[in-house]
Amino acid sequence: MQSFEFNNPTKIIFGLDQENKVGKEIAPYSRKILLHYGGGSIKMNGLYDRVVAALKDEGIEFVELGGVQPNPRLSLVREGVDICKAQGLSFVLAVGGGSVIDSAKAIALGALYEGDVWDFYTGKETPAAALPVGTILTIPAAGSESSTGSVITNDDGQWKRPVNSDLLYPKFSILNPALAFSLPKYQIGCGATDILAHLMERYFTNVEHVEFTDRLIEATMKTVLHNVPKILDNHTDYDAWAEVMWAGTIAHNNLLNQGRVGDWGSHDIEHEISGIYDVAHGAGLAVVFPAWMKYVHKHDLDRFVQFAVRVFNVEQDFKDKEETALRGIRALEEFLMRIGMQVRLSGLGILDDRLHEMARKGTQNDTITLGNFVPLGEKDVYEILRLAI
Numbered sequence: 001m002q003s004f005e006f007n008n009p010t011k012i013i014f015g016l017d018q019e020n021k022v023g024k025e026i027a028p029y030s031r032k033i034l035l036h037y038g039g040g041s042i043k044m045n046g047l048y049d050r051v052v053a054a055l056k057d058e059g060i061e062f063v064e065l066g067g068v069q070p071n072p073r074l075s076l077v078r079e080g081v082d083i084c085k086a087q088g089l090s091f092v093l094a095v096g097g098g099s100v101i102d103s104a105k106a107i108a109l110g111a112l113y114e115g116d117v118w119d120f121y122t123g124k125e126t127p128a129a130a131l132p133v134g135t136i137l138t139i140p141a142a143g144s145e146s147s148t149g150s151v152i153t154n155d156d157g158q159w160k161r162p163v164n165s166d167l168l169y170p171k172f173s174i175l176n177p178a179l180a181f182s183l184p185k186y187q188i189g190c191g192a193t194d195i196l197a198h199l200m201e202r203y204f205t206n207v208e209h210v211e212f213t214d215r216l217i218e219a220t221m222k223t224v225l226h227n228v229p230k231i232l233d234n235h236t237d238y239d240a241w242a243e244v245m246w247a248g249t250i251a252h253n254n255l256l257n258q259g260r261v262g263d264w265g266s267h268d269i270e271h272e273i274s275g276i277y278d279v280a281h282g283a284g285l286a287v288v289f290p291a292w293m294k295y296v297h298k299h300d301l302d303r304f305v306q307f308a309v310r311v312f313n314v315e316q317d318f319k320d321k322e323e324t325a326l327r328g329i330r331a332l333e334e335f336l337m338r339i340g341m342q343v344r345l346s347g348l349g350i351l352d353d354r355l356h357e358m359a360r361k362g363t364q365n366d367t368i369t370l371g372n373f374v375p376l377g378e379k380d381v382y383e384i385l386r387l388a389i
């Protein structure tokens with residue numbers, strides 16, 4: 001296990017009706033805020049009205065900016081930055097999923113920066129300041145409610161790029177599992193896939209003697225595997241949603257990667273897919289992860305056997321490690337299909353005509369490698385995408 005320091009400062013407020021506390025949570029930071037949300041789900045399920053009432057109760061003024069699209073766009077971020085600067089707003093409240101939260105984080109960065117906020121996503125600038133952000137989560141998936149990340153898509157050139165900074169930990173995140181009741185089936189599947197992907201990115205490590213975090217990750221994966229089918233049978237199963245929502249936050253709040261080095265190659269490859277084709281992040285991951293596993297499993301067969309046996313209860317073939325590893329990958333694919341995901345690019349309607357372009361863009365013309373478990377150059381990324389077709 002490697003040495004580490006761990007501090008996740010996001011306050012988690014978990015449970016039924018907890019969104020009614022949002023005004024009180026914001027009050028110590030600001031009296032004038034940006035209220036940021038997506039395409040309208042919060043208006044349809046009544047959450048918007050409750051949030052507005054809670055803000056008014058505390059006398060918190062707000063300017064609203066809705067319309068965040070999945071794979072949040074830079075153009076709307078720029079609009080939010082302009083509003084914050086022009087109106088002197090000093091807090092950003094995100095009500096929604098990972099896209100709304102990431103957009104809010106980007107606005108928080110841009111509001112205290114003179115230049116173009118995209119500079120943080122190209123690596124031209126390192127974040128030095130950000131407005132405080134708070135969130136009310138409506139979908140367990142991206143983990144942005146307690147992460148350092150923000151991923152934004154620049155419509156110009158179809159670039160989807162992340163930035164990470166401790167400044168981007170939300171001050172608080174309100175997690176009411178009942179807010180997820182209104183999610184469509186497809187988004188439930190996408191969210192579950194993303195949670196599993198965050199766990200698998202951390203699981204496949206070259207660092208040895210990480211048994212404790214291995215076991216925590218396995219337990220978190222098993223919780224998702226057990227509860228998501230229950231949710232798909234009954235969308236209003238609060239107890240099952242509670243398990244998945246808390247698992248989704250823990251999967252990505254950095255606890256589970258302490259002392260180890262995660263991979264993240266599949267996430268980087270997925271960002272190339274959703275940057276160009278605008279598919280949901282979880283949908284892209286359902287295609288990339290099994291293909292990545294097929295490409296790299298020989299690098300550490302023992303770890304893949306452990307994954308197969310402990311997470312998917314695969315019967316171990318003691319004479320043939322690779323057979324056991326491959327059974328684990330098949331079990332993952334079968335689970336993803338069972339929860340409504342496509343596990344091939346062709347299933348998403350994506351042809352093989354831009355695979356080279358994605359491999360080239362992702363590796364910056366083969367000048368960088370993706371992932372840590374097995375560093376991937378342009379040719380490797382292309383081969384993985386070909387396996388995914």
Ligand code: NZQ
Pocket residue numbers: 037038039040041042045068069070071072096097098099100102138139140141142143144147148149150151179180181182183184187190191194252267281282
């Ligand atoms: O926009 P609305 O109308 O709210 O609808 C959304 C959206 O269409 C809908 N939805 C959300 N909650 C709902 C609901 N519909 C009904 N009832 C509810 N309770 O679901 C759709 C998807 O929402 P989105 O926010 O895009 O989903 P998700 O949370 O999966 O976020 C995906 C984004 O997060 C990024 C991804 O790349 C992607 O852009 N990620 C961010 C990370 C981070 N910041 O740490 C890490 C992740 O790996 C990921 O990359």
Ligand code: ZN
Pocket residue numbers: 142194197198267281
């Ligand atoms: Zn993800």
